Amino acid sequence: MTTKRHRGDRLAFRAIPTAIIQQIALYIPDSKDFFSYLSCFQDAQGSGTLGDLQHFLKLSTQLDPTDLWPKLRLRQLTPSLAPSVRCITRFFTTIFVFEVYDVRLLEQCLHPQNVVDLFAQPSHDGLCAWLTAPLSILPVQRITFHAPDNVVSDLFVEQLGNMPNLVSLTLKESYMDMDSMDPLFAFIQVSSKLTWLSLSSLYVSNRTDRRIAVSRRMGARPPRGTLQGRNLEILTEWLRRCPVRLLMLGKWSMNQDDQPGAMALLHAIFASSTLENIMISCTPLCRFAAMTSFAVPNRMQSLDFIMVWLNDTAMASLATGLRHSSITSVTFQFETIHTT
Known part of the structure; x- marks a missing residue:
């Protein structure tokens, strides 16, 4: 039977x-x-x-089956695996890529509907070759990157203009030339899809400053980046133009005479109808909160102010503005609160 x-x-x-x-x-x-x-x-x-x-x-005998379905996470890609990988990528839109650095081989495995999220980068010795493949031949949707030196950061920001699919950019712990800041913010200015931006711990030096190069070899860092007036304008326009979901700014300096730009940026942050997560860390932007108007109710879900300067008026303004919001997570870690 x-x-x-x-x-x-x-x-x-x-x-x-x-x-x-x-x-x-x-x-x-x-x-x-x-x-x-x-x-x-x-x-x-x-x-x-x-x-x-x-x-x-076939691939489940060589790769972890849980990496193959329901999402495709590529942690290994060889010429022998590539034909089968190409056959299955057609069943996905987003490919999550980890320790795969052969850009040309990866490109051969993709179909027109595919985009890639890059979660790892090569070691220092392989970075330049990875970037000059060039990396931008891939339909990159999300990338997390850190540049260990100015040469690498130059190569990276040059690629940004050729990444029209980029939705999420995380740039952290990077050493940059002052000249690299312009193409970075120029990309933000023209991007039509970028909705997730995290810029933190960017150390910016002048190409001609020999003292920076010497101090770097001795273990010292160049000064952290400065949000110039034009940078503040670009971020403000981006928040108004795009359905931004996340903005993180960490370890930035600001000029005293850029107060109008800082106030405009804060207003755009709290007026956004799409922004869900905001983190400002070690950046003197929050001190202008007392002069900022808040949309009521605010739609933000999480707010992190880390090591910032606030006076009691700014703190009261924030508390009032967030009172009728839908926020679920608030973190305040103050450098100091000044009372009047």
Whole structure:
């Protein structure tokens, strides 16, 4: 009886149109269930039944199956794996890329609908080759990057103008030339898709300043970057123009005469109808909160002010502005609160 039932099950499977079998697989949310389902059709005719889905089974013998479904996380890519990887990337939009640095090989695995999120970068020795491949041949959607020296930062910011799909940019712990700041903010100014921006711990030096180079070799850092008036204007315009979801600014200086630009930026932050997360750390922007108007109710979800300077008037203004908001997380870590 058991043998007849199993034979009947196999006949029933074969009666299902292959297109339906393949479509059902794409609606299975659990990785283990997904591969169990595919294995039901892994027989002599499995390749014809599963089509390109058979490559999931093939890759699961060499890669972690949980990295293959329901999201595709690439942690390894070799020429021998590439043909099968290309067959499965067509089932995804976003490819999450980790320790894969062969840009050309990765590009060969992509289809027109694919975008990539880059979560790792090579060691210092391989960075320049990775950037000059060039990196911008990939449809990069999200990238987290840190530049260990000025040469690398120059190469990176040169790539930004050729990344029209970029939605999220995180640049941190980077050493930059002053000249590199212009193309960085020029990209923010013209980007139509960027909605997630984190700029923190950028150490900026002048190319001609020999003392900086010497102090760097001795372990000292160049001064942290300064948000000039034009930079503040660009950030303000970006917040008004794009549906920004996150803004993080960490360890920036500001000039005393740029108060109008700082106030305009703060107003744009709290007037945004899309901004969900804001973090300002070690940046003298918050002191102008007392002169900022707040949208009521505010739609922000999280607000972090870390090591900032506030007086009691600014603190009271913030408390009033956030009173009727939908915020769920607030972190205040003050350098000092000045009372009047």
